[in-house]
Amino acid sequence: MLEEEGLPPSPRTEITAFLQDDETRLGDVYRWRNEGMTPQQMAQAAGVPNVGFTYTYGAQLDALLDERLPVNSAHLARQTAARVRSWIKRHAWSHLTEEYLRSLEVRLEAIASDEVALAREESDAQKLTQEVERESVPGIYVYSLPHYLRHPYDPDRRHTLLKIGRSDVDVFGRMSQQTRTTALPEDPVLLRVYPVVEVQTAAIERYFHSFLEDADHSRSAARRGGREWFLTTTKFLDRLAVEKGLEIRIVNDDLDTTTE
Structure with missing residues (x-):
């Protein structure tokens, strides 16, 4: 309703639309996940011999779309923060979505730099x-x-x-x-x-x-x-x-x- 009145789309709506046309592997996993494909089916579609990438990209999607941050993994937080920085640098977002992404990057970097998590990792x-x-x-x-x-x-x-x-x-x-x-x-x-x-x-x-x-x-x-x-x-x-x-x-x- 708000979008019909001319207001900018929500960050989730804008990011979802971006992912739908995204030609990177993250976009592939987003679309495959929406189609209900299993990790094994995704690996076969990607032509790779293991399913590990599906969990990495899945964690990134959870953070980007639903703010479900990888609080127990400094490694995944670091990866996702790098993804967010790349998006901010390379794409033009609405003011609302850019603010959302910058806030997300700060929270992810806090997890990635946690000394206890890094030592455990x-x-x-x-x-x-x-x-x-x-x-x-x-x-x-x-x-x-x-x-x-x-x-x-x-x-x-x-x-x-x-x-x-x-x-x-x-x-x-x-x-x-x-x-x-x-x-x-x-x-x-x-x-x-x-x-x-x-x-x-x-x-x-x-x-x-x-x-x-x-x-x-x-x-x-x-x-x-x-x-x-x-x-x-x-x-x-x-x-x-x-x-x-x-x-x-x-x-x-x-x-x-x-x-x-």
């Missing part, structure tokens, strides 16, 4: 890292540092520094030694494992590294950390794994899908 990530390392599964391992995940090296493209290396048997020993020799300021967090038959690990590592170099996902920013560090995203690495027919094990999530 990092502790959980390290526990998962150590659990998977103890399995000593041969394959390609993808690591990063908590700082690089919270503050991407290339914020415009959401690219950050990731270590892509192989483990034949004892990845924990290799990473512990690297941490000592390169004097990394934090303990690395394991993001992905792509299991590989042990005799193929060197060849598969070359496959990943050569594609990263061809795509100009530079090593130059990470030379001090060693030649296994690249400026890239797990989204790109997962696509390389799919093309090679590799299993994708997600150990810890990251921020590579925040604004896409």
